[in-house]
Amino acid sequence: VPFDGHAIAPETAAFLGKTHKLLIGGEWVEGSGEMASIDPATGIELTRVQTGGAAEVDRAVAAARRAFDGPWTRMTVAERTALMHRLARIMEQNALLLTQLDILDNGMPAFIAGLTTSNCVEMIDYYAGAIMRIEGTTTAPPRHIAAETEALTYTLREPVGVVGQIVPWNVPLSTAILKLAPALAAGCTVVIKPSEETPLSVLALGQMVLDAGFPAGVVNIVNGLGGDAGAAIAAHPGIDKVSFTGSTATGRKIVSAALGNLKKVSLELGGKSPVMIMPDADLSLAVPGVAMATFFLQGQNCMAGTRIFAHADVHDQLVAGLKGFAESMKLGHGLDPATMQGPMISGAHTAKVMGYIGSAEAGGATLVTGGEKLDRPGNFIRPTIYTDCRPDMALVKEEIFGPVMAVMKVETTDLDELAAMANDTPYGLSGSVWTKDLSTAHRLVKRIRSGHVSINCHGAVGTNIPFGGYGQSGWGREFGKEGLDGYLETKAVTARL
Numbered sequence: 132v133p134f135d136g137h138a139i140a141p142e143t144a145a146f147l148g149k150t151h152k153l154l155i156g157g158e159w160v161e162g163s164g165e166m167a168s169i170d171p172a173t174g175i176e177l178t179r180v181q182t183g184g185a186a187e188v189d190r191a192v193a194a195a196r197r198a199f200d201g202p203w204t205r206m207t208v209a210e211r212t213a214l215m216h217r218l219a220r221i222m223e224q225n226a227l228l229l230t231q232l233d234i235l236d237n238g239m240p241a242f243i244a245g246l247t248t249s250n251c252v253e254m255i256d257y258y259a260g261a262i263m264r265i266e267g268t269t270t271a272p273p274r275h276i277a278a279e280t281e282a283l284t285y286t287l288r289e290p291v292g293v294v295g296q297i298v299p300w301n302v303p304l305s306t307a308i309l310k311l312a313p314a315l316a317a318g319c320t321v322v323i324k325p326s327e328e329t330p331l332s333v334l335a336l337g338q339m340v341l342d343a344g345f346p347a348g349v350v351n352i353v354n355g356l357g358g359d360a361g362a363a364i365a366a367h368p369g370i371d372k373v374s375f376t377g378s379t380a381t382g383r384k385i386v387s388a389a390l391g392n393l394k395k396v397s398l399e400l401g402g403k404s405p406v407m408i409m410p411d412a413d414l415s416l417a418v419p420g421v422a423m424a425t426f427f428l429q430g431q432n433c434m435a436g437t438r439i440f441a442h443a444d445v446h447d448q449l450v451a452g453l454k455g456f457a458e459s460m461k462l463g464h465g466l467d468p469a470t471m472q473g474p475m476i477s478g479a480h481t482a483k484v485m486g487y488i489g490s491a492e493a494g495g496a497t498l499v500t501g502g503e504k505l506d507r508p509g510n511f512i513r514p515t516i517y518t519d520c521r522p523d524m525a526l527v528k529e530e531i532f533g534p535v536m537a538v539m540k541v542e543t544t545d546l547d548e549l550a551a552m553a554n555d556t557p558y559g560l561s562g563s564v565w566t567k568d569l570s571t572a573h574r575l576v577k578r579i580r581s582g583h584v585s586i587n588c589h590g591a592v593g594t595n596i597p598f599g600g601y602g603q604s605g606w607g608r609e610f611g612k613e614g615l616d617g618y619l620e621t622k623a624v625t626a627r628l
């Protein structure tokens with residue numbers, strides 16, 4: 132089916148042809164408001180989505196509680212595992228729909244959307260497989276109860292309960308799945324709120340959850356604004372845990388709203404990740420690797436490596452390579468397979484990013500390439516590189532969430548000095564070290580205060596690899612075994628025999 136000079140699948144066109152409701156208690160129900168979903172590459176309205184506020188969140192929490200107290204918890208582990216694998220197969224069959232919805236709603240290039248959809252399927256299968264491996268332990272009983280032969284102490288891992296999940300727009304399906312999959316595997320029920328910028332792929336997923344046969348109320352979807360549906364989830368007394376991915380500023384609001392019932396909180400927040408280029412770095416790896424560390428997803432990436440500390444010996448050659456790479460990146464609609472960089476999510480976000488670009492030059496940074504918006508519909512900003520950056524510049528200190536790289540020339544190879552530069556930030560989400568000397572690499576990695584560091588690559592996340600932040604980048608971990616642990620309580624039991 133044609134879409135503004137590109138082709139979309141008939142199932143995508145059919146999805147866009149409908150107004151979408153809220154998923155509560157296994158049914159699509161009317162919301163109390165409505166919003167448009169916009170293609171950021173063209174400004175075209177894709178479809179309309181109904182929204183909810185406190186009343187709808189309340190109904191969704193009640194449905195999630197009924198499912199938790201009823202059919203979901205009574206299911207056997209084998210049944211829950213089979214349901215999750217069934218969902219993964221349905222997602223696989225509908226991969227094109229999910230991929231195209233994220234391209235259209237978010238603007239991401241097809242090569243990224245295709246990758247995230249297959250990662251999402253893998254993640255559902257991975258956590259389905261983990262259900263039967265959820266294990267407690269046995270340990271010695273307390274001395275005052277009885278001798279070890281006369282008593283038994285063991286632990287049970289139990290689901291946290293009803294979970295609220297609030298996700299951002301930058302990788303819409305993926306940030307939702309990496310919360311939903313471990314929560315469902317743990318036996319929790321969920322009320323999820325996608326970002327108001329990108330509601331579509333999670334709505335399509337909701338139908339797949341129903342088609343797979345999950346009991347009513349296990350997964351509930353309430354779209355809406357952060358200050359309405361989001362705030363209601365964060366504050367709701369019937370929610371046992373809230374899992375949030377988004378900005379550090381909103382993370383603070385979530386924590387205060389959660390104080391009322393002291394619900395558990397996990398936070399995946401912003402970043403300003405360092406990229407450390409040693410004098411012996413292999414530039415054939417570093418040039419594309421560092422460019423994509425910043426420009427992947429138009430820089431709208433929490434792991435973005437945006438502070439580049441380049442040793443003076445390789446600085447000029449690296450910058451020349453990065454300039455060539457940046458200028459070769461094709462900007463365009465995500466549906467065009469040649470596109471390497473799509474649009475920014477919105478006009479407001481574009482204005483914010485352009486504000487940083489303006490301040491960089493005023494502050495004395497040297498523009499190497501980019502620094503401008505494309506003169507065409509949509510919100511396209513050219514990949515932008517600044518050199519001569521200083522640690523006190525806003526460009527270097529703050530998360531820009533756009534295709535803007537700040538390069539700083541460093542003279543030292545002292546690992547403590549380099550680590551002090553890397554750690555000069557309240558964030559601690561990701562980072563990378565580029566050198567042929569693995570001893571240097573590991574010694575520097577140990578000094579960097581961050582939840583995730585890569586060597587000779589950047590942002591190397593994977594289904595089984597724990598991910599999360601130090602400092603103001605968040606609380607808790609997602610992915611891997613740690614991701615599942617976040618949705619489990621531990622109950623210790625002692626029996627006098």
Ligand code: NAD
Binds near residue numbers: 301400
């Ligand atoms: P955001 O904080 O503006 O919004 C995130 C979500 O929170 C949205 O669903 C929004 O509606 C909701 N929200 C807004 N105000 C709220 C409130 N008062 N109460 C409850 N919910 C509220 O973030 P964004 O602009 O959507 O996403 C970009 C940010 O997300 C960046 O800072 C990025 O680094 C971060 N991020 C982090 C990770 C990670 O894993 N650490 C991953 C992706 C994105």
